[in-house]
Amino acid sequence: MLSLSPRLSSFLGWTCCLAFGLLLHFTGSLQRLDDYWLDWQFSFLRDNFPKPVQRDVVLIGIDEAYLRAAPEPLALMHRRFSELFVAVAAGKPSIVGLDIVLPEKSYAFLVPADQLDLNFDQELSRGLLKLGSVASIVIGESWDNSHHRFREIHPSLSAAAGQWVRKRGPKGFVYQASALVCPDADGIVRQYPGDQCQPVGNTPILVGQMAALAGKVSNSDGYINYALGNEFTYIPSLEIVDWYKAEKLEKLAQLNDKIVLIGVSLDSEDRLKAPVALVQWEPDNRWIPGFAIQAQLLRSLLNQNLIQPAPWLTVVLILVGSCFWFDFRLRDKAALFILFSAVVGIVSLIALGEAMLVQIGGAMAVALVSLSSSAAAAGLRQWRERQYLTQTFSGYVSPQVLKGILSGALSAGKEGQRVQACVLFSDIRGFTTLSENLPAERIVELLNSYFERMTNIVHQHGGLVDKFLGDGMMALFGTPVTLETPEKNALDAARAMLLAVDELNIELREKGLSDIRIGIGLHTGELLIGHIGSKDRHEYTAIGDVVNVAARVCDLPKLLGYPIVCTDSVASAVGYPPYLEAAGMQALKGRSDMPVYGWHP
Numbered sequence: 001m002l003s004l005s006p007r008l009s010s011f012l013g014w015t016c017c018l019a020f021g022l023l024l025h026f027t028g029s030l031q032r033l034d035d036y037w038l039d040w041q042f043s044f045l046r047d048n049f050p051k052p053v054q055r056d057v058v059l060i061g062i063d064e065a066y067l068r069a070a071p072e073p074l075a076l077m078h079r080r081f082s083e084l085f086v087a088v089a090a091g092k093p094s095i096v097g098l099d100i101v102l103p104e105k106s107y108a109f110l111v112p113a114d115q116l117d118l119n120f121d122q123e124l125s126r127g128l129l130k131l132g133s134v135a136s137i138v139i140g141e142s143w144d145n146s147h148h149r150f151r152e153i154h155p156s157l158s159a160a161a162g163q164w165v166r167k168r169g170p171k172g173f174v175y176q177a178s179a180l181v182c183p184d185a186d187g188i189v190r191q192y193p194g195d196q197c198q199p200v201g202n203t204p205i206l207v208g209q210m211a212a213l214a215g216k217v218s219n220s221d222g223y224i225n226y227a228l229g230n231e232f233t234y235i236p237s238l239e240i241v242d243w244y245k246a247e248k249l250e251k252l253a254q255l256n257d258k259i260v261l262i263g264v265s266l267d268s269e270d271r272l273k274a275p276v277a278l279v280q281w282e283p284d285n286r287w288i289p290g291f292a293i294q295a296q297l298l299r300s301l302l303n304q305n306l307i308q309p310a311p312w313l314t315v316v317l318i319l320v321g322s323c324f325w326f327d328f329r330l331r332d333k334a335a336l337f338i339l340f341s342a343v344v345g346i347v348s349l350i351a352l353g354e355a356m357l358v359q360i361g362g363a364m365a366v367a368l369v370s371l372s373s374s375a376a377a378a379g380l381r382q383w384r385e386r387q388y389l390t391q392t393f394s395g396y397v398s399p400q401v402l403k404g405i406l407s408g409a410l411s412a413g414k415e416g417q418r419v420q421a422c423v424l425f426s427d428i429r430g431f432t433t434l435s436e437n438l439p440a441e442r443i444v445e446l447l448n449s450y451f452e453r454m455t456n457i458v459h460q461h462g463g464l465v466d467k468f469l470g471d472g473m474m475a476l477f478g479t480p481v482t483l484e485t486p487e488k489n490a491l492d493a494a495r496a497m498l499l500a501v502d503e504l505n506i507e508l509r510e511k512g513l514s515d516i517r518i519g520i521g522l523h524t525g526e527l528l529i530g531h532i533g534s535k536d537r538h539e540y541t542a543i544g545d546v547v548n549v550a551a552r553v554c555d556l557p558k559l560l561g562y563p564i565v566c567t568d569s570v571a572s573a574v575g576y577p578p579y580l581e582a583a584g585m586q587a588l589k590g591r592s593d594m595p596v597y598g599w600h601p
Contacts, residue, residue: 010326017373018322021366025318030361035184037360038223039275041352045227046276049353052229055214055302057295058258059234060088061265062100066237082127084237087244088262089131091255095213096131097206097298099140099179099263099291102153135260136213140179140206140294143199150178150200177204181272181293188273189293192306194221207294211301214259222306223357224297231280232292234265261298263291310356317344317360321367325374333371340367421478422490422524422570423547424463425554426454426497429517431471438513446508447471450516453500461493462486466541472554476542479529487524487566487573491599494520494564498601519557522566523550524573552588553596560586562598571597 024030045051070080081100088096102124131137141150153176182197183189195201235254243251264270265281270290278296279288300306321340324333341364348358428434428450435443451473455465458475462483466474477493478486497520505515525546549567556565560583571580580597587593 013373013377014322014325014370017325017366017370018319020369021318021322021362022315024365025314025359025362030359030365032186033361034359035186035188035190037348038190038352038357039188041349042226042275045349045353049227050230051227051353053299053303055259056229057298057302058093058255058260059232059291059295060084060237060240060260060262061234061289061291062237062263063234063265064267067266069238078124080241082123083241083244084262085127085131087240087252088255088260089134090244090249091240091252092257093135093255093260094257095138095210095259096135097138097140097210097259097261097294099206099261099294101142101151102139137175138206138209138213139176141176143178143180148199150203175209177206177209179206179290179294181290181297183273188275190223190275192222192224192297192300196221207298207301210259210261210298214302216301216305222300222308224293225300225304225307225355226274226276226278226296227352228296228299228303231283232278232295233280237262259298259302261291261295263289263294265289265291304355307352307355307357310351310358313347313351313356313358314360314362317347317358317363318366321363321365322370324367324370327374327378333374337367337371417530418526418528419479420486420525421476421527421529421542421546422486422522422573423527423542423550424458424475424477424490424494424520424522425472425550426475426494426518426520427469427472427554429519429558431516434514434516442513446513446516449507450501450504453504454497457493457496457500461489461496463489463493474547474551476527476529479527479542485573487522487570490522490524491564491566491570491574494522495599495601498563518563519554520564521550521552521554521556522564522570523553524567524569525549549588549591549594552591555589556583556586556596557598560596560598562600564599566597566599568595568597 066080070077072080128137139153143149144151178193178198180198181189181193182191184191191197193205195203198205240252242248266289271287272290272293274286274288274293274296277284277286277288279285279292282288321344324337324340344360344363348360351358438446451468454473458465461477462481463475463477464479464481466476475490475493477483477490483489497518501516501518508515523546526544527542527546528544529542553565553567557563562581562583565583566580571577574580576597579599581599583596583598585593586596
């Protein structure tokens with residue numbers, strides 16, 4: 001099996017995370033998330049850091065009141081539109097955009113024969129001519145789905161509107177342009193309606209032509225800057241006409257040399273959804289009149305131009321986010337992820353204020369995936385290491401010690417500590433004589449069978465097999481696993497060991513071997529436990545006077561006739577149970593006499 005070096009494996013993992021983030025970004029898989037974040041940024045900037053505009057747009061709305069005041073239907077409001085255009089002309093604006101539908105057909109046949117001076121077409125043409133004499137006009141065109149073309153206006157109106165173009169229009173300018181805008185997949189208008197939006201390629205755009213008249217050369221694509229300017233207000237069309245009729249020129253003067261957009265502001269027609277509430281007369285409504293969207297788009301072109309994506313900055317953030325793959329502490333990674341998220345958000349906000357779009361979805365996704373993948377990989381490595389250690393060392397150390405090593409509680413660098421524990425020593429009586437009469441292979445087989453039973457019993461009672469001493473064994477109760485009464489666990493284990501020896505003797509007799517007998521000594525007290533030995537070779541064990549006393553007590557069973565002998569400290573800890581018999585004061589090698597207790601089955 002091919003094995004990769006840790007460095008190469010880490011590099012390949014990071015490369016996969018980076019490639020994943022770039023794939024998410026450039027395939028647009030997180031576009032919805034990026035759009036949601038962009039909308040939130042627009043709302044945040046408008047509420048907290050409003051950006052004023054140097055050149056704004058004046059809106060004139062054809063609203064419900066205007067329609068109610070007219071006896072004729074909208075299609076026959078030529079005279080009223082003409083009055084409006086003449087009134088607007090009196091204010092002397094510089095540029096006028098018409099986001100309204102002008103008639104395709106002539107309605108002259110409706111005029112009585114004796115009243116030819118009331119010709120609808122001529123009336124509207126006169127209004128357009130008057131407006132065109134003082135201002136540059138751009139007429140918005142709407143798309144006709146049934147005929148798959150832009151709706152045309154009547155030739156007489158077209159000729160009237162085009163009069164000023166032939167006289168003073170800039171080179172390459174057209175006075176009719178598309179008013180069509182295209183929402184994104186979620187129904188929100190965010191982008192400039194360029195070629196990707198228009199049904200016919202190379203279509204002039206209404207606000208693009210108006211911006212060109214104002215001397216602004218715009219990019220053909222980009223995002224509308226909804227952070228610019230305050231909420232729109234509009235001047236009702238009826239007020240404009242009334243000011244003109246009342247000769248209130250000071251009122252009309254607010255249009256002087258201004259860019260004006262005339263559009264429909266009805267309750268249920270020509271509504272589009274914006275990322276933010278954009279009109280003052282409906283402060284909480286994001287479904288706004290279409291000409292307000294056109295006005296915000298024109299604001300963007302006139303003041304800061306369209307917002308352009310900054311792919312290089314987005315890629316840098318994705319690159320930084322992928323670095324969460326590399327190993328360091330998970331707690332540190334979590335803190336850094338929070339910091340990274342904050343930095344990404346701040347960077348994208350600052351960039352948006354400078355008309356640059358930083359899409360953060362890919363960066364956040366790759367950071368999260370890199371962090372979780374790295375944690376999962378580290379967890380898998382740790383699990384494999386634990387499995388390896390368990391399989392390799394389970395036969396060499398006690399389960400309690402192995403558990404402490406795997407959890408990090410026991411390590412070679414930790415200093416020794418004092419604990420209250422009970423020490424158990426056991427050995428086989430007459431083992432020297434027994435070993436002289438058996439081959440070495442049988443002796444090893446006997447010891448393995450014996451120690452397997454004894455070890456299992458110690459572990460079952462919460463003890464730790466510290467070491468094997470020829471035919472003897474040392475066990476600790478109360479460390480590294482804390483026990484409520486380690487002396488009781490040790491005594492219970494000792495009694496179980498005797499029963500296990502009886503079962504072993506049955507097997508030995510079946511094999512033609514002699515029975516074995518064991519002696520067990522117990523003492524309890526404060527021990528010093530830790531790693532004893534050199535840097536290269538050490539073991540987890542206990543040292544101290546308690547260990548020495550327990551070893552000496554293990555010599556007493558043969559002398560006293562009890563298979564189990566414990567000191568008074570052990571008997572006292574378990575409450576002097578009836579099964580323990582006082583064996584008087586006994587002398588221990590190298591120590592003064594001490595009271596001991598014995599147990600016999």
